[in-house]
Amino acid sequence: MSHIISIVGKTNVGKSTLFNCLTKTKDSVTNNIPFFTRDRKYGLIKINNKNFTLIDTAALSTNFLSYKEKNITYFINKQTKIAIQEAHIILFLITSYTHLDSFYKKFLKFLKKKNKTLLIIVNKIDYLINFSFNKFLNFSKTIYISALYKININQILNSIKILLSKKQKTQKDFLNNKNNNIYNTTKLCLVGNTNVGKSTLINSFLKETRLIINHHPGTTRENITIKILYKNHLFLLTDTKGINQTQNIKQHNFLFNFIKQNDVIFFIIDATLGLFEQDILLLKQILSIGKHLFLILNKCDVINNKQKTVLKNFLYTKLYQFTKFLTIHFISALYFYNFKSIFHSLDFFLYLKSKSWSNHFLTKLINLAIKKKPLLKKKHILKFLVAKQININPIIIIIFGQKQLKLLPNHYKRYLFNFLVQNLNIKNICLQIHYFHNK
Structure with a gap:
């Protein structure tokens, strides 16, 4: 039986810190910048030797319940609403100094309509102990914690355990089912400069708006991992933060070390801009350690055949020692152009992955x-x-x-x-x- 738990709350209440604390990882990036988290991030928590899915969400904005123009805030709110819809239990996180305004009443009514099991958590008790959120919302029990100092975290786990034991409703989910071990798993990451279309490519794979996309560079601020089942093979796709051409050696090494943890690399290039020297350096490093590389030139719907040939020749010149292994995919993630070539290469990867010559x-x-x-x-x-x-x-x-x-x-x-x-x-x-x- 599989259950999903989502953490929701306003900005800077400590959602990502709590996520890292419960999953015992550092997967979710913590930052004092308001509204830093934008996408849903999935992780696993273990209770009584059973794994449950935990989702970290973007901050609730004041216009969360209203439908305005489709700007980036609209899509951020949509991601949080999907996380709420998926969840069996909502961890509603506030702080000990939260100002209790009318938004909270409206939001709780919204959750009540969704028929979700709610757990109120007051974070940052190291700032202030005296708090009357129970009286305001008429809840019988509230958990007071400090996610930063790991105070009362076990109370959350015990409460989740009690709530799950009471739930009679079951839901099948192949990504977390006990039979999940029948699938072979491959870790795949998407790498490329900012605004080259990495998130758009994942959304096109899923045929849904799973990741937030925007024409402004740097929309994806942290690594987001998504599970995709393809031909009975489970791929863990990670959308990485876009490469900045001004990044220092430490940032470059951090990205390369992350790449080494993956089996397959999708290196995305904006066909309208071409390659930078930093791209060539990273490509050589990836090829040198023998990673399975997909070289994808996106946005090729706006360039002609002559420009494609120039790009291809440039790549072969710069990576001449690896040309025998290079397969270049000219695609448009937005318009699904030439997607078949990627899936053909994926099929060949699955063949090679299971191939062993005597x-x-x-x-x-x-x-x-x-x-x-x-x-x-x-x-x-x-x-x-x-x-x-x-x-x-x-x-x-x-x-x-x-x-x-x-x-x-x-x-x-x-x-x-x-x-x-x-x-x-x-x-x-x-x-x-x-x-x-x-x-």
């Missing part, structure tokens, strides 16, 4: 390559070699042989490398070959 097959292939193009010099004559695959992502193959391997010239190593890439049909992921010889 020692017999690889050995036969290597010796076939030697037979087709033998080394002429006597000191470089290669005898029977043995090949073995030791890793899938990246693909690592070890070739075992006699002392002659030590003297193997680089041009012949490149030949064997290219031969394997071609015959194994390896794309989007680097192949690494290591040579071992007897002493």
